[in-house]
Amino acid sequence: MKQRKILAGIVAAGAVVTMLAGCSSASGGSDSGSVTLGYMGWVPKADEAVAIWNEAHPDIQVEYSPVANGQEAYPKIRSSVQAGNAGCLAQLTYDQVPSFVADGMLLDVTDETADVADTFLDWTWSQVSPGGKTYAIPQDTGPVALYYRADLFEQYGIDVPATWDDFAAAAEQVHAADPEVTLSYLATDDSSTVAAYAWQRGASWFSIDGDSWKVGIDDAASLESAEYWQGLLDSGAIATTKRWDPGFYSELASGKYLSMIGAAWNTALITANVGDTAGAWRVAPMPTDGDSTDTANSGGSAVAVLKGCEHPEQAVEFATWLNSSEESLDILAASDGGGLYPAATEALDYDVVNQADDFFGGQNLNEVFKESAQNVNTSWAWGPTYSSTDTALTDGLSKVATGSSTLPDLMGSLQDSTLSDMEDRGISAIPAD
Amino acid sequence: MTAAPLIDRRAGSELRPALRRRPTRFRGAILMFTVPFMALFVFVYVAPIIYSVVQSLFATQSSGLGFGEPEQVFVGAANYAKALGDTEFWAALGRILLFGIVQVPVMLGGALLLALLLDSAAARWVSVYRVLYFLPYAVPGVIAAVLWAYLYSPALSPFVAWGDSMGIDLDFLGPNVVLWSMANITTWVFMGYNLLIILSSLQAIPRDQFEAARLDGASEWRIAWSIKVPQVRPALVLTGVNSIIGTLQLFNEPQVMHVIADAVSSSYVPTMLAMGAAFVKNDFGYASAVSVLLAIVAGLISIVYYRIAMRSDA
Incomplete structure (x- = not known):
């Protein structure tokens, strides 16, 4: 009798302990020499590259968990770091790296990465090294180009616009011919492209001046870009859309938009999602501001080492292999794979990046992207509270779409909210003049 | 003289154990049934509420360019x-x-x-x-x-x-x-x-x-x-x-x-x-x-x- 009671007590107590332990199951353990690294990301087919690595490295096993795209993924990554079960590595777009560092979410791997700095484009290395210390390995860049439907351009009698003035004229022409169709769109959930438009015109949203940040989200170049796009929205020549809405690709496939201004990483997304229009697409350089040849970068990611990672050395080794080896990039950079435009310097000469792509009528897209990448103003920096600014920008773009705000007003309010966010956090910041 | 205390004691020994011994006898069972509930209640209900209230009195603070380790500062209400x-x-x-x-x-x-x-x-x-x-x-x-x-x-x-x-x-x-x-x-x-x-x-x-x-x-x-x-x-x-x-x-x-x-x-x-x-x-x-x-x-x-x-x- 008594024994049974004790047994029942043990079982009950055991159940409680198991339940409580379940709340805090820790990150990858390391049994006798073998190491397990968690890695969160959203590059299509990254799991295939990880499988190749795991095959060749029984002692450094990588557990890949796919997460939603960009902004949707960050709350998960942040909460995992907070909970101490994030594993080791996570994909971050460059704009998020300084915020994650400022929030104490990343691990300083300056020493571990000393040998690999030269493997990647200089400016991507500065993007992952805010404040002079390195926290991530660059993965890809997002040189912007104009993806367009050659068949529809012909149908509406439009030449590929070389400048933004040409683009505006073509947009008016298309809109006049068919009000249901527009030359392109402004995506209210793609803040990185809106930043790129300002970036291209020479804006400087964040720069460091001594011990303090200079914030210029409403500088002359940003306002110029905002006014240009507001003009196109006001005349109805350009529509707003949500590019991460599942309905977007059905709009794109239907020919509602004749073109898409976007970074190189869109290649794989277009290829995978609008297969019916294969062969009709082409890529041209991003329209420029008058005679300037400047382009811009939109997005692009790094693989960051998270706070709490117990094996930073192995994590850096894997991330470097993932982002620079031909073995991995054969998958990650293929247009029917990850579709990334690599940040590794030598990778731009790999065969996989220089393919004649049937989806794009046999075009070698790298000829466009390489030139775009060379004309990106690489001194652009992101501020330490940009994660907040980015959300405010996305919310603000939605207000522009519903007509309760305008792009120039939005730039002004972002400038104010960013300065007050930085002040709240005790970060020293002044408006750029 | 000696009888009275004896009766008293006996009376007490009849009454008190009825009140006292029952909990002792069932203590194991009572604990077994209530501890799992109380433990879960405290850990998943009371503790998070207290933690939230405490956390709501703090703010994250950085300094300079913001890339140093952020710290939690008490800010009251x-x-x-x-x-x-x-x-x-x-x-x-x-x-x-x-x-x-x-x-x-x-x-x-x-x-x-x-x-x-x-x-x-x-x-x-x-x-x-x-x-x-x-x-x-x-x-x-x-x-x-x-x-x-x-x-x-x-x-x-x-x-x-x-x-x-x-x-x-x-x-x-x-x-x-x-x-x-x-x-x-x-x-x-x-x-x-x-x-x-x-x-x-x-x-x-x-x-x-x-x-x-x-x-x-x-x-x-x-x-x-x-x-x-x-x-x-x-x-x-x-x-x-x-x-x-x-x-x-x-x-x-x-x-x-x-x-x-x-x-x-x-x-x-x-x-x-x-x-x-x-x-x-x-x-x-x-x-x-x-x-x-x-x-x-x-x-x-x-x-x-x-x-x-x-x-x-x-």
Whole structure:
């Protein structure tokens, strides 16, 4: 009798302990020499590259968990770091790296990465090294180009616009011919492209001046870009859309938009999602501001080492292999794979990046992207509270779409909210003049 | 002289052990049954509440360029002051209050009406309808929201396509409509659930009361209104309090609609505002303050509703 009671007590107590332990199951353990690294990301087919690595490295096993795209993924990554079960590595777009560092979410791997700095484009290395210390390995860049439907351009009698003035004229022409169709769109959930438009015109949203940040989200170049796009929205020549809405690709496939201004990483997304229009697409350089040849970068990611990672050395080794080896990039950079435009310097000469792509009528897209990448103003920096600014920008773009705000007003309010966010956090910041 | 203490002792030994020994004898059993509950209650309920309240008194602070290790600084009630002065917080709270004032009565009224119909003497196939009405509740909340998102999305919705073909411009996601599109999802999911609670309460009413009323010449409507409804008031109060709390915690629907609707900002409802503060801005203090305020509002409204609903108006 008594024994049974004790047994029942043990079982009950055991159940409680198991339940409580379940709340805090820790990150990858390391049994006798073998190491397990968690890695969160959203590059299509990254799991295939990880499988190749795991095959060749029984002692450094990588557990890949796919997460939603960009902004949707960050709350998960942040909460995992907070909970101490994030594993080791996570994909971050460059704009998020300084915020994650400022929030104490990343691990300083300056020493571990000393040998690999030269493997990647200089400016991507500065993007992952805010404040002079390195926290991530660059993965890809997002040189912007104009993806367009050659068949529809012909149908509406439009030449590929070389400048933004040409683009505006073509947009008016298309809109006049068919009000249901527009030359392109402004995506209210793609803040990185809106930043790129300002970036291209020479804006400087964040720069460091001594011990303090200079914030210029409403500088002359940003306002110029905002006014240009507001003009196109006001005349109805350009529509707003949500590019991460599942309905977007059905709009794109239907020919509602004749073109898409976007970074190189869109290649794989277009290829995978609008297969019916294969062969009709082409890529041209991003329209420029008058005679300037400047382009811009939109997005692009790094693989960051998270706070709490117990094996930073192995994590850096894997991330470097993932982002620079031909073995991995054969998958990650293929247009029917990850579709990334690599940040590794030598990778731009790999065969996989220089393919004649049937989806794009046999075009070698790298000829466009390489030139775009060379004309990106690489001194652009992101501020330490940009994660907040980015959300405010996305919310603000939605207000522009519903007509309760305008792009120039939005730039002004972002400038104010960013300065007050930085002040709240005790970060020293002044408006750029 | 020696007898008295003996009797006393014996009397005591007869009484006290009855009071004292029972707990001792059952202590093991009492502990076994209560400790698991108490442990879970403390760990998953009391501790997080205390932790939230404590956290709401702190803020993250950096210095210089912001790349040093951030630290937590005690700020007293500053996060609460910030929330009370934040127009986004009030806008989010106002939205769900408006949502609740309309959606909760519509949903509970509908559930009551359906329950009365199923409970009426004329009802057939009651068990089939009960399952059919309950079915939406079996769909996980996020999945339900995603399903409806496809029905609302202008590019994919069959309703919008049908409207277009009829020359009607349907927009489920406009700034003045989207709140009610979400209310529709919530009603769809929870009406059957509330119906079941009300129906089981209806079916517990002794049938002879209806017979007596019928003999007195009462119509079915009269029976429903004057006999059935008053007796299911406790069920209506329960479902009402649940719905009010559910409304204040509204999250799935706006979070999913945020992806497809420009009218739904990242701080559309207080729960999204708190999540954004915590996991975008890394401002756990502010997120906790918003959560605590929301809990207080939920508590106050529930108490007021309970008082009004249970007031004896006889």
